[in-house]
């Protein structure tokens with residue numbers, strides 16, 4: 001504690017979700033003194049599967065492995081997927097990816113968000129140089145001086161030369177930085193729940209593009225599937241109001257009975273969908289990562305993966321500056337992180353919006369074109385390889 005009654009750190013990370021915890025773990029080896037501030041106790045992992053899951057790509061798995069968190073995730077439970085089927089419900093267009101054809105052991109893993117958070121948190125709590133402050137909420141952030149001041153709701157004050165906003169799409173760090181943010185609503189909602197299916201999911205991730213929005217069935221380790229069903233707002237409200245058997249009937253129809261009859265085995269949760277991207281990721285002594293900097297449609301399951309890559313990149317930029325005895329928290333250094341990540345995140349945001357509009361369009365000519373396109377890509381080895389490499393985070 002300093003004379004002014006504040007506690008000093010090197011890095012303060014606001015937000016202990018997947019991105020914030022990934023960053024803390026990736027920074028551990030730098031020896032910097034780090035505080036992670038999280039307002040909500042993470043959801044405990046129980047025998048019941050959480051309905052919030054993420055398709056984690058190979059690039060993110062590498063970071064989890066490097067920080068020793070993937071072994072812990074495996075001990076809880078994870079579910080590999082070996083194949084991916086994507087098709088257009090309005091025609092015959094279909095594309096299929098197979099890890100065996102690509103010479104890979106998996107295309108990725110479906111992991112519950114609370115499993116990811118618990119495993120990363122366990123690594124954080126074993127580190128001498130990381131303080132986990134939870135539940136604690138940031139009340140105010142003074143960004144004017146070189147050393148930033150963070151005031152917690154409980155009255156405590158923390159100071160650091162670098163504050164990172166990993167506090168999600170409603171980021172208060174972003175507001176304090178004075179960085180503009182326009183989030184455009186898709187006027188869609190995603191319904192998320194767990195279902196049992198009559199036919200085995202075969203460790204395959206399934207995605208059907210309906211005119212009303214994409215519907216994904218993601219394989220879980222116990223044989224059930226986690227679904228993400230994006231629908232226009234009015235339709236989502238009507239579907240969520242159905243009782244469980246009627247909801248299951250609508251779902252199996254929408255999914256063209258690919259996995260036979262469906263039974264709802266969890267509560268249903270709803271998430272409003274939109275997209276947005278900040279103009280700047282960094283200022284002097286300040287940086288944004290994950291959903292605080294960019295929001296995309298969940299149709300390709302990439303939001304968390306992008307945040308994890310932001311965390312890996314920012315940690316590497318800081319570590320490199322430390323090794324080179326350069327100022328690691330100043331804006332010239334932090335811009336290296338912005339330059340590395342902004343372009344890729346922007347391409348992903350635009351691509352997801354493009355897919356959403358292309359597949360949401362009922363124009364018969366467009367329907368024809370996208371069906372031909374899907375089949376052409378499925379037949380064209382190099383294009384298909386390029387697409388899958390991007391999805392795996394390997395470009």
Ligand SMILES: Cc1cc2nc3c(=O)[nH]c(=O)nc-3n(C[C@H](O)[C@H](O)[C@H](O)COP(=O)(O)OP(=O)(O)OC[C@H]3O[C@@H](n4cnc5c(N)ncnc54)[C@H](O)[C@@H]3O)c2cc1C
Nearest residue numbers: 015017018019039054055138168290291301302303304305
């Ligand atoms: C339906 C759906 C399905 C998805 N599926 C996938 C998928 O398959 N694969 C994938 O990669 N991505 C997926 N995503 C996206 C992914 O969930 C998000 O991109 C990811 O969770 C963002 O993580 P984050 O840590 O950046 O932000 P958040 O998860 O929003 O975490 C921010 C954290 O900051 C805390 N916080 C906020 N304000 C404060 C404050 N003032 N003080 C202290 N703490 C604060 C919050 O409590 C929270 O824990 C999906 C999204 C949705 C909606």
